[in-house]
Amino acid sequence: MNNIITVALSKLDADPRNVRKTYGAEGIESLATNIRADGYRLLQNIVVRKGDKTGRYFVVAGGRRLAALNLLAEAGEIAKDYPVECKEREGEIATEISLAENVMREEMHPVDQYEAFDALAKQGKDIADIAARFGTTEIIVRKRLALARVSPILLQQFRDEDMSFAQLSAFTVSDDHERQVTVWHSLPSWNREPHSIRRALTEEMIPATDKRVQFIGGLVTYEEAGGSVKRDLFDDRNAGYAMDAALVEKLVAEKLEAAAATVRAEGWKWVEYSPTAPVGYHAMKRHYPEAIPLSEEDQAALDAAQPEYDELAELIECGMADDEAEAKLAEIEKRIGALNARTEVYSPEALAQAGTFVFLDYCGRLAIERGFVKPEAEAADEESEGLPSARGAAKPKVPTISHSAALIEDLTAHKTAALRIELANNPDVALVAVVHAMLLSVAYPYNSEQSALQLSLTHERLEPSMKDAESCKGLSAFNDLADNYGHHLPGNPADLFEWLLEQPQDMVLMLLAFGAAHSVNAVEKKFTHRKKGIEQANQLGRALEVNMPDWFETTGDSYFKHVNRTTIELSLAEARGSEAELSVRAAAKKSEAVTIADRLVAGTGWIPSPLRIAPAEAEQELGADSIAEDEQFPQAAE
Secondary structure, three states: OOOEEOOOEHHEOOOOOOOOOOOOOHHHHHHHHHHHHHHOOOOOOOEEEOOOOOEEEEEEHHHHHHHHHHHHOOOOOOOOOOOEEEOOHHHHHHHHHHHHHOOOOOOOOOHHHHHHHHHHHOOOOOOOHHHHHOOHHHHHHHHHHHHHOOOOHHHHHOOOOOOOHHHHHHHHOOOOHHHHHHHHHOOHHOOOOHHHHHHHHHOOOEEOOOHHHHHHHHHHHHHHOOOOEEOOOOOOOOOOOOOOOOHHHHHHHHHHHHHHHHHHHHHHHHHHHOOOOOHHHHOEEEEEEEOOOOOHHHHHHHHHHHHHHHHHHHHHHOOOOOOOOOOOHHHHHHHHHHHHHHOOEOOHHHHHEEEEEEEEEOOOEEEEEEEOOHHHHHHHHHHHHHHHHHHHEOOOOOOOOOOOHHHHHHHHHHHHHHHHHHHHHOOHHHHHHHHHHHHHHHOOOOOOOOOOOOOOOOOOHHHOOOOOHOOHHHHHHHHHHHHHOOOOOOHHHHHHHHHHHOOOOOOOOHHHHHHHOOOOOOOOOOOOHHHHHHHHHHHHHHHHHHOHHHOOOOOOOHHHHHHHHHHHHHHHHHHHHHHHHHHHHOOOHHHHHHHHHHHHOOOOOOOOOHOOOOOOOHHHHHHHHHHHHHHHHOOOOO
């Protein structure tokens, strides 16, 4: 039986055999809008079976359409007995029909959807009307219409399933079709990730995340100055790109010049500014400020401000502060900074001889480095002191005691031996000496000071090894800690040793941990000679009781989109069981599998194996395997 019949809306009832029980109110409203726009007609007939009472019918398939029609009837837009065309089917197969309608359907292809939306847009319909008419969001319509920027050649490749939708979307940052095709073919197949495509297409643009754009106040400031912006609807992490690099540089220079003007008022011999750190400035001779005591009034103000800052910061951290707390904290911090600045002063000689560099640091923050002496000024000072210079002969020197190089080496060896035994018998000073050597390396990376201890601390930057360093919780927390210690350490590295001697031992131990932490390296690269060190990192992690899910969340962006389908399936099986694995396996495309995996793993705390802190038993097994390999392949006797 497959008869077309007309049934009054008031005679239609929800079928208890309909497999779909839940409907979203927003979706019903969108469908009602669609039906209204088409003259209150249904594009697809409702499927019904005879009800329990004469003249009534159960809706086997079309529950959402029934709900939308009822919504229109309640609003008075159609009559309660509005005639509805229906297909009547046998009641025995009602469940199968309902299941088939809800399961056996496929979402419209994105390019087909784009072409349909584009045709409507060309007819004069605006984006809001298109979105309302078809029960979707304006952002979805905009994203589909953005595909108009993509070369037809690449659209066809997507139709042929030779590229993913994420890859196709990356091309929307450019309107140059020829350039798009060139980039696609120039990138090796293993490096066609969306971020690689975007980077290749935006080489001459400046992203909103660029430190120069952030420094001037973001793209809003740039646009107010007349700059044009290209926005990428498919990249949620990027607010767009500045198209006028010259204007960005001009705005940066103006802001740096304003900062430099303030510094010039301090009386320096010269002040220079640039958007990047001056090359080799850390190797120049430098004057440091001299410490001076605060006045009683200023000291009292500083003593009162510090507890106020700490109390407010604690309230903010606990989530108990009001909306104005952040602004209050910034004001107190500014007040404390101004008071601390009065504890240091540069001598008149320093102001007369030296200058200041004003520039943007690595993170895009304003950096003001004072007290540097240019080489020509240093040469002039040497000449006036009777030292050799390029301008002429040195003045006669006063006779002094002299030693041969061999004798100096002999005597200083005796001195070193004495220092070693004395240091070995004094753990308190030894602790200070080790921390001093570490901090000179990590807290003062561009200084000329050296430690008597020949300790070498290797610190490798982690950003180059990360796909998205900005989202790393551990890196962000470590940078915050470095900023915190930076506020306590003396500005002049030459004062560091004496300062450490004055600190309580718990403070020195904290700084020891801070310095040692810089050298931790468990990064496993393709080729490494540090296999044993990487294995020992697990031992370190167990001692620290590290819970890695606190520091890494497994998502589609952070993990699943970077692995193949098999790995996604096995990961889901491990995290959520075999049923989860099957749900991913049923996905038609990898992008769908990534979305499903992202949703299923959320909140489970599951992390990929390279992130896990291996238990001791696993390391023992690893060691046994290594012994077995050594026994199987013994080394040749020397």
